[in-house]
Amino acid sequence: MMRRIIVPLDGSTRAEGALLPAAHLARATGGALFLVRATMLPMEYAWISADTTMILADAMEAEQKEAQDYLNHVLTFPCLEGLGVSTSVVQGDPATVILEYAQQEEGDLIVLCRHGKGEAKRWLLGSVAQKVARHSQVPVLIFHEEDALPMLSTNWGMSVLVPLDGSELAEEALQPAIELSQAFSPADTATLHLLCVLPLFVQYGVTDKEEPPLMHEAQRYLKELEERLLRECPPTLHLHLTSSLRCDIEVAQAILDASAKGHLADQNIPGCECIAMATHGRKGLARWAMGSITERVLSETKRPLFIVRPTSIRKMHSGFHRFHEGDSKNGKTQEEWQQPFVGLF
Structure with a gap:
């Protein structure tokens, strides 16, 4: 459940675009918001030498005060009224x-708006969003600066597109996607719309004769997955599921097209308001690296992107950090700890 929601802000109105959906989520889940503002040394003071520490300290204190004053102002926004x-x-x-803040506050979700930028001395949320999405251990919901988010009313629903490659890792985006749509x-x-894209690359050895069996396997997978989701769905939840299969050498482009146009092969499906993806799924039926695909979708989509880190990847990541903290009791080398991360987003 997404109840502890982290919202990074940089002082720009574009970054503030994340506040409305984050506030809506907090109300829907009975959660709370945690607004964080990062400050760095102002650019105009970068030339100051170590001998002028007092001037530097004053500059940093002024920056901190300005940031806190800004957050106090944000607290007066109508969309935050009545929330913790x-x-x-x-x-x-x-x-x-x-x-670090998301980990410290035990956050369940980070919501931010990419490409937010203020004055020259401010940090750019475009590159920050990409770094956060790549390394966050909790789900990240990223809105584009050009998002025209519909009015959040009881008459509006969010259809979420979930790309799948047949792996259990990719499927870890499903339950969070259901919670988000709800x-x-x-x-x-x-x-939810489940999308399976088969990338028929020549190097994978897929021939024209082998294509139909692979497609049949993918279609069976989607059908069985739909049945399982409906079977496991709580009786109080009305879960609407559709699915489609597409063969395309450009997996990321197929995902982008599906979310924007809703046209797949000979099917016509409604476009989706959001894309939900796991960051890694490389052993599935389609054998495409979800991580690199996620990165391209993030860089090109104009729709909100919901990124989920699979549990097994988080555990490997924790093990990697334990190595750097001196936990070498298993006798593993640094290279052995790093190996699972080859090819990750």
């Missing part, structure tokens, strides 16, 4: 402090 909201100003590299939809409803 905490604010923090943290000094350091924006992406790093956002990730939070943005009329009471007790959720709408």
